[in-house]
Amino acid sequence: MRVVVSEADYDLGAEAARLEAGQAGAVVTFTGRVRDVEGGLRHMEIEHYPGMTERALTDMADQAVKRWDLTGATIVHRHGTLAPGARIMMVATAARHRAAAFAAAEFLMDYLKSRAPFWKKEVTSEGAEWVEAATRDEDALTRW
Template sequence: MRRVLVQEEDFDLAAEASRLESTGAGAVVTFTGIVRDIEGGLRHMELEHYPGMTLKALESHAESACERWPLSGVTIIHRYGKLAPGARIMMVGTASAHRVAAFEAAEFLMDWLKSRAPFWKKEVTADGAEWVAAKDEDEAALDRW
């Protein structure tokens, strides 16, 4: 089962985990990213993307994870639009017969999403708006894969 969604609306984490559990896996790993506040000053984050390009890139990366690990399921959900602090921004889920494959595949997907997924993020505070640049440590995390 491969499920990749790029959407504006929120998602149900429990329902998504249940879908992965239904694959007959012995291990399910999920990670949910939350919009974090910037010292109490973030009004909201805005995420932009090019719909066709973004979905294709995420689907390709999910396929790469399935080729590298014996997965029975992969879920990637990434939101776009205007998101308030505390809102879910994305989810990665992996299912496999064994935990090591599920954890490694989830980390692989997360490292790529954090630094290479085609989204543009802008943080809006009382002082204005600023585009978020990729961090060196996020880029470095890709080296292990």
């Protein structure tokens, strides 16, 4: 299991290759990027509390590994100032079978979106605004 919280970008291929080196029959990856939905986004600022964030992400990954009997799991999440189109995060899961790898990846993405201790601020030409939690993200947790 690997959890990384960093300002630096990451190498998606290298992260996936770490999991492919194991005994998995399936490796699933997901990459989240900064979206400029309405146009005009200058950048996004992502803040977190070091130590607390890594513990929370590690707990999430541990739950996924145990629940789906994963052979590996990776969570990478960036913080700092990110431009539109930049990678924010990735989840990668490895399992003996694809169904477990896909389910575990979705579980981790849903929990990252709603429970990970990150705070996001969108900065536009109009000013800055903290991003509120979306109801749909909270609702997604009910399936787990």
